[in-house]
Amino acid sequence: MYHSVGDRTDDPYRITVTPERLDRQLHWLRRRGLRGVSVAELLAARAAGGGRDLVGLTFDDGYADFLDNALPLLERWGCTATLFVLPGRLGGDNAWDPLGPRKPLLTADGVRRAADAGVEIGSHGLTHVDLTRADDALLTAETAESRALLEELTGRAVTGFCYPYGTVDRRAVDAVRDAGYGYGCAIDPGRLNGPHVLPRVHVGQDDTAVRLFLKRRLHRLRRRPVEGL
Incomplete structure (x- = not known):
């Protein structure tokens, strides 16, 4: 799970990695015979009985620096990814982060x-709200309406959803499934399980080769296998 790729001078939420760090992290994957792919590609490979050499890469929020800083590195290392964007904030900024800094989307x-360029586009909701606190109308807008807008924008099917803030409950999962998404990405879904609450590991600036190795190993130990995959 990545977010922004760029300048880390002011990064209170630790959501940014520098291009140099991302370059080294992708190189680390490739040296180990692993390839970063979109979540859709990973799930399709797993459904076919393969995909053990694949790692799903996700970039949340849809920061503008993705095109200049992340995409060229993904292409350099033969990787793809899933980019979760907010169709209700296109061309705006991360106004939901009270401490800033303001990053363009x-x-x-x-x-x-x-x-x-081959990047899978998924929905991160319409405007980045906590779905566990949304009323029924807002929940529908953040799930179903955001998907419809992205499909109209890209001309492609949108099958992936990412829960803002990583917060998720059964009601949010049901809304995402009912909106027609094939999968949903969370962070730590707790007792919830299945393809609509896939757990992810945060990757940041401090993740050197040793930390990546440990995160990969610990992820397997801490997470039970996802039912339905």
Whole structure:
């Protein structure tokens, strides 16, 4: 789970990695015979009985720096990824982060450019709200309406959803499934299980080769196998 790739001078939420660090992390994967792919590709490979050499890479929020800083490195190392964007904030910024700094988000054209480059586009909701606190109307907008907008924007099916803040409960999972998504990405879903609450591991600037090795091993120990995969 990545977010922004760029300048880390002011990074209170530790969501940013530098391009140099991402480059080394992708190199680390490739040296071990692993390849970063979109979540959709990973799930398809697992369903076919393969995919043991694949790692799902996700980038949350749809920061504008993805095109300039992340995409060239993904292409350099023969990787793809899933980019979770907010169709209700295209061309805006991360106003949901009270401490800032303000980071620009991709425009509609930027999202299309990423999709045309082979990046899977998924929904991160419409405007980045906590779905566990949303009323029924807002929950529908954040799930079903965001998917419809992204499919219209990209001309492609949108099958993946990512829960803002990583917060998820059964009601949110049901809304995502009912909206037609094939899978959903969480962080630590607790007792919830299944393809609509896939757990992920945060990757940050401090994740050197040793830390990546440990995170990969510990992830297998801490997470039970996802039912339905």
